[in-house]
Amino acid sequence: MRRNPFDDIEEMLDRVSRQVEEGMTSGGLQVPGTVPVDVADTGDEYVVTADLPGYDTDDIDLTLSEGTLRLEANREDEREYAEGEYLRRERTRKTANRRIRLPEPVEEDGVSAGYEDGVLTVRLPKIGGGNESKEIDIE
Structure with a gap:
């Protein structure tokens, strides 16, 4: 008995649907090239x-514009491998980005960022705002 090709499509859609649901319940889906983030609301600020x-x-470049925090990171490794030739080279260039829409306006002049042990922390105090873009220095 021949299998209906629409059954295969339906099974695939069910599988994708389950993966999306599992991703949502575990905190969200990780799209390749995006940065995994946590956003906390402490009452006075977003972290x-x-x-x-x-x-x-x-x-790392951080900008805040119209209530959206944009994070972009670009790294290029140009080092040569001293012990021979590469058979595979996947680590030469790495790019990651993320846009985070903030639910409330933040005080742009009070935004601060720190980077330690591979973890970037951005503190965005609530209240205030403005329509201009602001570049954020990382300490």
Whole structure:
């Protein structure tokens, strides 16, 4: 008996649906090239924590514009391998980005960021705002 090709499609859609549901219940889906983040509301401020192992502070750009925090990280490794030739080289360039829409306006002049042991922490005090973009220095 031949199998109906629509059964295969339906099974695939069910599988994708289950994966999406599992991703949502475990805290969200991780899209390749995006940075995994935690966003906490402490009452007075939003605290965004992002995993960025292997980057230097100079590799990371943070901007705040119209209630959206944009994080971009670019790293390029140009080192040669001293003990022979590469058979496979996947670690030369790494790019990651993330946009986080904040639920309330924040005080742009009070935003601070720190980077330690591959973890970026951005503190965004609530209240205030403005329509201009602000670049955020990482300490």
